[in-house]
Amino acid sequence: MSDKETEEATVSLVEVLEEDEELEEEATAVLGGSDHERCSYPLGYVKRQALYACNTCTPAHVDPAGICLACSYKCHEGHDLFELYTKRNFCCDCGNGRFTDLECKLHSEKQQSNGANKYSHNFFGLYCTCKRPYPDPEDPVEDEMIQCIICEDWFHGRHLGCTVPDSVETQEMVCSTCMNQQSFLWKYTTHIKGCSAASSENGEREQKTEEEEEEEEKKNGEREVKTEEEKKNGVEEVKREGERSEEEVKQEKEEEKEEEKRGVVVEQASTSLHNTEEATSDRDEVPSKRARQVLACRLKELKLIGGESSQSGAVFWPSGWRSKLCSCTSCQELYSTGGVSFLLDESDTVLAYENKGKSDDQSGHDPLMSALDNLNRVQQLEIIHGYNDMKTELKDFLQTFAAEGKVVTPEDIRQFFEQQQSRKRSRAANPGQFYCS
Numbered sequence: 001m002s003d004k005e006t007e008e009a010t011v012s013l014v015e016v017l018e019e020d021e022e023l024e025e026e027a028t029a030v031l032g033g034s035d036h037e038r039c040s041y042p043l044g045y046v047k048r049q050a051l052y053a054c055n056t057c058t059p060a061h062v063d064p065a066g067i068c069l070a071c072s073y074k075c076h077e078g079h080d081l082f083e084l085y086t087k088r089n090f091c092c093d094c095g096n097g098r099f100t101d102l103e104c105k106l107h108s109e110k111q112q113s114n115g116a117n118k119y120s121h122n123f124f125g126l127y128c129t130c131k132r133p134y135p136d137p138e139d140p141v142e143d144e145m146i147q148c149i150i151c152e153d154w155f156h157g158r159h160l161g162c163t164v165p166d167s168v169e170t171q172e173m174v175c176s177t178c179m180n181q182q183s184f185l186w187k188y189t190t191h192i193k194g195c196s197a198a199s200s201e202n203g204e205r206e207q208k209t210e211e212e213e214e215e216e217e218k219k220n221g222e223r224e225v226k227t228e229e230e231k232k233n234g235v236e237e238v239k240r241e242g243e244r245s246e247e248e249v250k251q252e253k254e255e256e257k258e259e260e261k262r263g264v265v266v267e268q269a270s271t272s273l274h275n276t277e278e279a280t281s282d283r284d285e286v287p288s289k290r291a292r293q294v295l296a297c298r299l300k301e302l303k304l305i306g307g308e309s310s311q312s313g314a315v316f317w318p319s320g321w322r323s324k325l326c327s328c329t330s331c332q333e334l335y336s337t338g339g340v341s342f343l344l345d346e347s348d349t350v351l352a353y354e355n356k357g358k359s360d361d362q363s364g365h366d367p368l369m370s371a372l373d374n375l376n377r378v379q380q381l382e383i384i385h386g387y388n389d390m391k392t393e394l395k396d397f398l399q400t401f402a403a404e405g406k407v408v409t410p411e412d413i414r415q416f417f418e419q420q421q422s423r424k425r426s427r428a429a430n431p432g433q434f435y436c437s
Contacts, residue, residue: 031069031357039106040068041092044118048353052407055125057099064123065093071408074174075105082125083409086353087152088342120153124406125405127154135405144168147350148314150178150340161313165196171316172349180336184312187302188325194318197310206354226259298326299334322346390420 034040034050052072056079058065071094072081095104104110125133127145132138133155134145143156146164148302155394157164161176171194179185322343325331333343342348363370397416401408 006304021390034069034357036069036073039047039070039094039104041091041094041104041107041110045089045114048086048348048350049090051084051087051090052076053082053084053125054123055082057086057102058123060124062100063098064119065098066090066117066119066123068092069096070106071095071104072407075102077411079407079410081263082123082405083407084122085147085154086350087118088348090114093117102429107180115143122153128156128161130156133405144425146173147343148173148175148178149349150174155314162197162315165316168316170319170351171196172321173314175314176312180311184299184331184334185315187299188321189315190307191302192318192324195321196316277306297330298324299328319351320346322349328405393420 013028031050040046040049046068050069051066052069053064053066055100057076066084066087067076071092075094088105091114092104092107092110093099093114094106095108096109096110096114121127121131128135141158144164146157146160146168147154153175155173155175159401160173165171174182174185189195194415198214323346325343327344332341335343346352394416398408400411
């Protein structure tokens with residue numbers, strides 16, 4: 001092999017390593033925030049953690065149960081597990097009253113049940129409104145599964161009742177059922193930029209940014225001022241034409257002054273928000289800002305403005321949308337009653353959890369990547385061929401677990417590499433070939 005071909009092969013290896021590094025980061029994002037050695041039970045209801053359900057210990061005819069990452073390795077090795085990704089505010093059930101013949105090997109002293117845990121058909125390996133397993137051997141359609149941030153169930157994109165946006169990775173989805181249960185969220189759908197919701201059947205309003213709303217309301221205010229000037233000009237014309245008496249004009253002026261004292265300005269557009277003005281000098285102030293001061297509740301303001309989507313299908317919310325929700329006392333009580341107080345907590349998001357997992361697992365530059373630069377050509381070639389062989393065999397090995405829906409344990413990986421070492425020793429005994437040590 002020529003030097004040029006060797007260089008190309010080396011670059012190919014680097015690209016493969018970078019691709020594998022991406023896959024490793026994805027796994028770290030989900031599992032990095034969870035402890036793989038210690039049961040999470042002593043931590044109580046963990047804000048967010050990776051969870052599993054054991055079909056071997058808690059099949060469909062018994063109460064559902066969830067187990068932490070460490071227990072999936074230590075207490076349920078070789079069992080048929082359902083991977084639940086992550087869920088919020090959950091306390092590990094492993095070995096408690098929901099298990100008949102199992103004691104947790106990592107933390108045996110547990111209460112009989114965890115009353116605040118929430119369960120769903122996910123714990124029996126079923127997902128979406130179609131209540132099918134994932135992967136589904138009977139479903140020929142390849143479809144992305146997306147998690148609702150409220151009920152935390154997983155849905156096929158085609159079963160959401162809306163168009164799935166391209167940038168779904170950076171958005172949060174609320175399913176149709178949860179949107180209707182938390183109906184106040186519909187009021188925000190047309191007032192948060194980037195919100196992807198089904199449009200109204202009547203096409204009443206297009207989505208507008210807050211800046212566009214304020215600009216439009218400012219123009220309405222300018223039209224009001226212009227209307228008042230036209231009224232004054234009209235008074236002069238009335239005097240000249242003799243169509244109205246001086247008494248009527250005087251009464252009209254007194255009524256206008258009285259309205260200004262009360263701070264009431266009647267807007268001509270029926271969908272505009274009614275705002276107050278404290279003095280004549282405040283006339284050019286943007287009405288929406290004044291309304292926020294008077295109402296002190298963003299949700300009430302949106303109800304007065306009106307306009308919302310058709311209230312059907314799931315809704316995709318853009319990054320940072322939670323900060324746009326009203327946090328007044330009344331709305332906080334509303335969230336608490338509905339069990340969605342976490343919506344005000346931006347650290348509750350899956351993205352925040354994944355970023356924490358990545359940051360906690362930072363290990364610097366891959367040593368294998370660095371080692372390539374310090375090897376001669378022969379050693380590089382040996383590593384390239386050895387790595388490619390191992391990658392192919394590892395892929396085939398892991399494919400069997402994916403097909404059966406099983407979780408790969410550290411013991412499984414250990415056995416794989418022991419087999420690799422055994423094969424290497426067998427090949428090394430052949431004097432006709434050269435292998436790097």
